[in-house]
Amino acid sequence: MWKEIIKNEIWEYENFLDDAIIDEIKNDMANAGKTELQPGEGILPNFRKSGVNATTYNYTVHRTDMHKNQKYIDLYMNKVNELLEPITNKKCQQLI
Numbered sequence: 001m002w003k004e005i006i007k008n009e010i011w012e013y014e015n016f017l018d019d020a021i022i023d024e025i026k027n028d029m030a031n032a033g034k035t036e037l038q039p040g041e042g043i044l045p046n047f048r049k050s051g052v053n054a055t056t057y058n059y060t061v062h063r064t065d066m067h068k069n070q071k072y073i074d075l076y077m078n079k080v081n082e083l084l085e086p087i088t089n090k091k092c093q094q095l096i
Contacts, residue, residue, distance in 0.1 A: 013083060032064035
């Protein structure tokens with residue numbers, strides 16, 4: 001169900017992804033491993049690329065590139081098209 005958050009600008013769709021998909025994503029992230037960075041710890045150059053900077057906060061860096069995973073790209077794009085194509089009469093195209 002669509003809900004307008006900011007008039008004519010931002011809408012929310014409740015339960016965009018079902019719980020089984022969310023669990024699968026969480027499982028994939030957990031299995032990919034992670035690195036815990038403590039406050040003041042030197043940030044490795046490859047983490048800096050993702051916007052992680054030295055701060056007073058702890059960071060958990062997940063070792064997965066979910067945004068490059070074709071399985072999740074397809075799943076997301078199919079869901080977006082399922083919702084928007086009836087409204088726009090066009091399919092969204094993948095840029096990756």
